[in-house]
C-alpha cells in the first residue's frame with residue numbers, strides 16, 4: 001500500500017480529492033501543502049495530494065511555490081471537485097461572532113456571509129478543516145468547511161451547499177518524485193515552471209514557441225522569485241504530453257530561453273478535454289518534417 005500525504009488536517013476538500021486519486025491507499029494528513037510535498041521529497045510518503053487552482057479564486061500560491069522549490073516533483077494525476085461548503089458550529093452556540101476558514105473558501109462565500117451572518121468577523125485558517133478543529137476547541141464560533149469535515153468533527157450543521165458561485169470547482173494534483181510518466185491519452189496536460197532571463201520580450205518568446213507549435217495554453221501564472229524584486233517565475237500549463245514529438249520540440253525550445261526550466265509533469269486531464277491539434281501541427285507533421293530534415297542533412301534527398 002502506498003502512503004499518500006495530503007493537505008489536512010482530516011476533513012479538507014483535499015482529503016476528498018485524495019480519496020479519488022489514491023483510492024485504497026494509506027492517506028496521511030499533513031498540516032500544510034509545503035510539508036505534504038516535503039514528505040514526498042524526503043521519502044516519507046510516496047505521493048502528495050494538493051490543491052492547485054480554484055475556478056473562483058484562482059491558483060493556490062502555496063502549491064506553486066512549493067512546486068518550484070527544493071527537489072523537483074511531477075504531477076501524475078489530477079481531479080476536479082465541485083466546491084460547496086457546509087457551515088459548522090459547536091452545538092448550543094447562541095450567537096455567531098467569528099467564522100473561520102481557508103482564505104480561498106472565505107472568498108467563495110462572501111455574499112452568503114453578508115446575507116446570512118451580517119457583521120460576522122472572518123478569520124483565515126490554514127485549511128477549511130483546521131477551522132473546524134478551531135471551532136471544536138472554542139477558538140471560533142463557526143467554520144466554512146468541506147462536507148467531509150463533519151465525518152471527523154461532528155459539529156452542528158448550520159447550512160449546507162453554500163457557494164456564491166454555484167458551479168465553483170477546484171483542481172487537485174497528485175505529485176510524486178520524478179520517475180515513469182503516465183501514458184499519453186490524447187487529453188493531457190503538461191506543466192512547467194520557467195525562470196526566464198529578465199529582459200525585454202522573454203515571456204513573449206516563451207509563448208511564441210508554444211503558439212508556433214500549435215500548442216494551446218491552459219494556465220499561465222507568475223510568482224515572484226523571492227530573490228530579486230520584480231523578477232518572476234512563470235507557471236505554464238498547456239495541452240499535450242511530453243511523449244508527443246510536438247510537445248518535446250516545444251519544451252526543447254523553451255529550455256533555450258530560460259535560466260532554469262523545471263518540468264512539472266504530463267498527465268491526463270480530469271475534464272477529458274482532447275488536445276487541440278490544428279492542421280499542420282499534428283505529431284505526424286513533426287515526425288515527417290524531422291525525417292525530411294535528417295535526409296537533407298545526409299544528402300539523401302531523392
Ligand SMILES: O=C(O)C(=O)C[C@]1(C(=O)O)C=C[C@@H](O)C=C1
Nearest residue numbers: 012013014051102104127128170
Ligand atoms: O482547505 C481545504 O479544504 C482545501 O482543500 C484547500 C482549498 C483551496 O486551497 O482552494 C480547496 C478547495 C476550496 O476551494 C477551499 C480550500
